Amino acid sequence: MQSSGVVLHTDKYQINMMYAHWVNGTHNRKVVFEAYFRKLPFGNGYAVSAGLERIIAYINNLRFEESDLEYLRQQEENYDPAFLEELRTLRFTGSLFSVKEGTLVFPNEPLIRVEGRVIEAQLVETALLNYMNYQTLIATKASRIKNVAGNDILMEFGTRRAQEADAALWGTRAAYLAGFDATSNMLAGKMFGIPTKGTHAHSWVQSFESEEEAFERFAEALPGQVTLLVDTYDTLKSGVPHAISVGKRLEEHGIKLSAVRLDSGDLAYLSSKTREMLDQAGMHDVKIVASNDLDEHTIMNLKVQGARVDSWGVGTQLITAADQPTLGGVYKLVAREGEDGTYQPTIKISANPEKVTTPGIKDMYRLIDPKTGKAIADYLCFPEEQQVIEGSPVHLVNPSHPYLNKQLEAYKAESLLIPVFVDGEQVYELPTLEQIRDYHKEQLKLFWPEYLRMLNPEHYRLYISEDLWETKAQLMKAYMKK
Ligand SMILES: Nc1ncnc2c1ncn2[C@@H]1O[C@H](COP(=O)(O)OP(=O)(O)OP(=O)(O)O)[C@@H](O)[C@H]1O
Numbered sequence: 376m377q378s379s380g381v382v383l384h385t386d387k388y389q390i391n392m393m394y395a396h397w398v399n400g401t402h403n404r405k406v407v408f409e410a411y412f413r414k415l416p417f418g419n420g421y422a423v424s425a426g427l428e429r430i431i432a433y434i435n436n437l438r439f440e441e442s443d444l445e446y447l448r449q450q451e452e453n454y455d456p457a458f459l460e461e462l463r464t465l466r467f468t469g470s471l472f473s474v475k476e477g478t479l480v481f482p483n484e485p486l487i488r489v490e491g492r493v494i495e496a497q498l499v500e501t502a503l504l505n506y507m508n509y510q511t512l513i514a515t516k517a518s519r520i521k522n523v524a525g526n527d528i529l530m531e532f533g534t535r536r537a538q539e540a541d542a543a544l545w546g547t548r549a550a551y552l553a554g555f556d557a558t559s560n561m562l563a564g565k566m567f568g569i570p571t572k573g574t575h576a577h578s579w580v581q582s583f584e585s586e587e588e589a590f591e592r593f594a595e596a597l598p599g600q601v602t603l604l605v606d607t608y609d610t611l612k613s614g615v616p617h618a619i620s621v622g623k624r625l626e627e628h629g630i631k632l633s634a635v636r637l638d639s640g641d642l643a644y645l646s647s648k649t650r651e652m653l654d655q656a657g658m659h660d661v662k663i664v665a666s667n668d669l670d671e672h673t674i675m676n677l678k679v680q681g682a683r684v685d686s687w688g689v690g691t692q693l694i695t696a697a698d699q700p701t702l703g704g705v706y707k708l709v710a711r712e713g714e715d716g717t718y719q720p721t722i723k724i725s726a727n728p729e730k731v732t733t734p735g736i737k738d739m740y741r742l743i744d745p746k747t748g749k750a751i752a753d754y755l756c757f758p759e760e761q762q763v764i765e766g767s768p769v770h771l772v773n774p775s776h777p778y779l780n781k782q783l784e785a786y787k788a789e790s791l792l793i794p795v796f797v798d799g800e801q802v803y804e805l806p807t808l809e810q811i812r813d814y815h816k817e818q819l820k821l822f823w824p825e826y827l828r829m830l831n832p833e834h835y836r837l838y839i840s841e842d843l844w845e846t847k848a849q850l851m852k853a854y855m856k857k
Pocket residue numbers: 638639640641642643644666667668669673676677680
């Protein structure tokens with residue numbers, strides 16, 4: 376999506392609330408929102424933050440063009456023309472804090488904090504959640520797949536099955552930042568500098584009289600990167616023997632067969648047999664690629680069965696996050712400007728204690744054990760609380776079960792929310808995608824394997840400060856009294 380039109384990538388109720396604030400004269404009132412998710416996807420022990428690059432571009436391009444205003448005029452005759460004139464000059468003048476892309480994040484942690492005029496903060500909710508939710512979801516799925524694939528090469532093959540073009544492109548980027556090595560999507564390659572890879576389809580083989588001829592013609596056309604798809608007719612009786620005979624002939628002309636691809640059948644059995652056949656032919660360097668509706672479960676299972684696969688092509692299951700197609704991130708008001716111009720913390724009550732919001736503007740820290748270098752827990756506190764920065768002991772309170780608390784004496788603290796926009800100005804320069812990928816790898820090293828395992832991982836904790844708990848308790852009490 377290009378700059379023109381992004382401003383209407385929002386829900387109608389946001390524009391209606393903006394209008395109602397304008398009618399009430401409260402549209403310039405300052406508020407603070409936080410975006411977070413409540414439940415980890417796929418039963419994973421962590422999520423991988425992604426979406427910030429697109430959010431930055433969105434904020435920078437946020438302006439109502441004449442066609443947008445004309446559309447609003449047509450849609451709602453109640454909108455006062457003076458309101459639309461106000462929109463014409465609207466820009467994002469607030470501040471936005473975010474965790475960096477590639478950071479490991481956990482439920483109820485603010486991934487983004489928006490501070491600014493309510494008219495702006497409300498407008499951006501929908502798009503921010505849209506970008507954050509999808510990209511974080513796919514980065515998390517990709518990180519799970521990378522977790523089981525180890526050092527094998529992972530190729531993203533999902534574009535044809537993605538929920539349309541934007542999802543294919545940004546999903547591919549999310550997959551790459553979380554550990555995939557390449558993509559088949561050429562536009563994603565061009566836009567983001569992701570390495571591209573490709574084999575050939577069954578249609579290539581079908582478009583020739585014989586499989587052998589198809590292999591030969593393909594190899595001659597593209598010497599140096601020849602991967603032959605061997606399952607169009609019969610993998611072991613036809614495909615692999617033909618790939619071997621063509622490979623031998625190519626060798627005489629100095630062309631090397633790189634790999635064969637298996638795309639159906641029992642991938643454990645077929646890959647083992649294929650490996651045997653290639654080795655017997657002395658083609659030890661020829662690699663085996665597997666594809667066919669793979670995900671972290673099938674890849675792990677195939678490895679347990681001894682599959683001899685060097686490289687995995689993963690499409691549908693990754694790009695659609697098929698087993699859990701949404702993250703469910705929310706955007707909640709945590710503070711608003713009072714009459715005296717200072718921020719007052721706000722709370723959203725729920726019958727479910729886990730869903731009661733933690734009020735106020737908060738900083739977030741990752742507390743790290745100085746001896747082991749491993750993360751202990753994450754911690755929210757008010758910015759004015761200085762203990763963490765000074766390194767003096769901190770009291771950790773469980774946000775929904777405050778009787779579960781403890782004192783932490785020795786730690787290192789890393790601040791997780793970094794300023795991205797301050798008073799409308801972008802102050803954060805995005806790292807390159809390669810740097811984000813490296814950062815994600817470093818993030819993984821920060822955690823004990825218990826938190827990273829695919830099945831039944833340990834629950835990594837988020838604590839709040841005592842002051843934060845006091846504020847939350849007071850607001851809950853005040854609400855109960857009412
Ligand atoms: N050894 C194995 N263990 C577990 N799962 C496997 C194994 N081999 C393949 N799979 C997976 O099983 C599924 C098989 O898919 P499917 O039933 O469509 O069969 P197919 O071999 O692709 O048949 P078709 O010829 O119709 O394409 C795929 O998700 C594949 O990744």
